[in-house]
Amino acid sequence: MPQLRPGPISYSRSITLTLTHDCPWHCRYCGFRSDGEGLLSEDSLNTLLLSARQQRAREALLISGEHPDQLPHIKKELHARGFTDFIDFASYVARRALDSGLLPHGNYGALNLEQLLRLRPTHVSMGLMLENIEDLPDIAPEKRSSGRLKTLTAAGQAKIAFTSGILIGLGESLESRFRSLDALARSHREYGQLQEILIQNFIPNHASSLPPDCPIPGLQDYFDLISYWREICPEVPIQIPPNLNPHWRELLPYVDDLGGISSHRDEVNPLNPWAPPQHYQDAAHAAARDLQERLPIYPSHHHSAWLDPALIPMTF
Numbered sequence: 001m002p003q004l005r006p007g008p009i010s011y012s013r014s015i016t017l018t019l020t021h022d023c024p025w026h027c028r029y030c031g032f033r034s035d036g037e038g039l040l041s042e043d044s045l046n047t048l049l050l051s052a053r054q055q056r057a058r059e060a061l062l063i064s065g066e067h068p069d070q071l072p073h074i075k076k077e078l079h080a081r082g083f084t085d086f087i088d089f090a091s092y093v094a095r096r097a098l099d100s101g102l103l104p105h106g107n108y109g110a111l112n113l114e115q116l117l118r119l120r121p122t123h124v125s126m127g128l129m130l131e132n133i134e135d136l137p138d139i140a141p142e143k144r145s146s147g148r149l150k151t152l153t154a155a156g157q158a159k160i161a162f163t164s165g166i167l168i169g170l171g172e173s174l175e176s177r178f179r180s181l182d183a184l185a186r187s188h189r190e191y192g193q194l195q196e197i198l199i200q201n202f203i204p205n206h207a208s209s210l211p212p213d214c215p216i217p218g219l220q221d222y223f224d225l226i227s228y229w230r231e232i233c234p235e236v237p238i239q240i241p242p243n244l245n246p247h248w249r250e251l252l253p254y255v256d257d258l259g260g261i262s263s264h265r266d267e268v269n270p271l272n273p274w275a276p277p278q279h280y281q282d283a284a285h286a287a288a289r290d291l292q293e294r295l296p297i298y299p300s301h302h303h304s305a306w307l308d309p310a311l312i313p314m315t316f
């Protein structure tokens with residue numbers, strides 16, 4: 001059994017800006033990707049930013065498929081709209097979010113150091129799930145954990161506060177989950193970039209086609225992973241997404257954060273909407289804890305070493 005956590009459990013009041021669902025890869029668990037949708041339009045961006053103000057969101061979660069500008073139609077649209085590449089577009093959307101009083105957290109798949117450095121001036125933090133240290137070619141044919149670890153390293157070199165984590169329930173070995181946590185802890189020991197990790201479970205969606213015999217993680221699996229992370233990297237908080245995890249109430253005493261909560265749909269898991277924050281507040285109270293709003297930059301990284309100087313005044 002993991003140790004009980006003292007103090008409140010946190011969440012971020014967020015809104016998701018999906019820059020594009022289009023993705024050249026074909027992960028068999030993905031309910032997010034599309035093939036020909038194109039980029040977020042100016043009209044949709046304006047509507048979402050207005051809605052964010054009405055919801056009093058602080059975080060703009062900017063997401064996309066991986067390497068979308070490898071797709072010819074995306075490249076063409078970027079150029080037609082005056083952007084040099086996808087990073088230029090992501091920086092523009094993040095700047096619009098900042099101008100609306102939101103703090104951008106970007107997750108655009110694997111990126112290199114040069115791309116991360118270009119995004120740093122408009123993003124208070126970024127993220128990329130390691131998912132698993134082992135490649136799963138039958139499940140995610142194009143994804144490579146080596147590329148994801150390189151992004152994690154580059155985020156540390158670029159001094160970007162970073163969220164990562166593992167994805168479980170894909171048929172991966174139990175042992176690989178612990179080795180994945182080892183890899184995250186190793187990278188954090190070297191660069192200090194992790195502000196939190198997610199222990200996230202796969203749940204089926206309208207497009208997923210995993211083998212039917214993939215075991216579903218049980219409560220003890222979460223307890224074992226949480227306990228292990230506390231041993232190897234006690235300073236980095238653990239997030240679980242309550243709209244995805246069937247054991248979230250039982251896990252409340254042991255974790256630190258519930259992630260972004262929005263009244264819009266979960267774009268990555270559209271079949272699993274969040275409840276209003278009050279629902280999670282009541283559950284936290286039942287677990288003898290309080291629910292506290294946080295920013296998309298954690299206190300551990302909320303200073304000049306990890307934030308572009310121009311962003312610091314906006315984070316208070």
Ligand code: SF4
Binds near residue numbers: 109
């Ligand atoms: S999980 Fe990510 S990389 Fe894989 S298909 Fe979906 S959007 Fe693309």
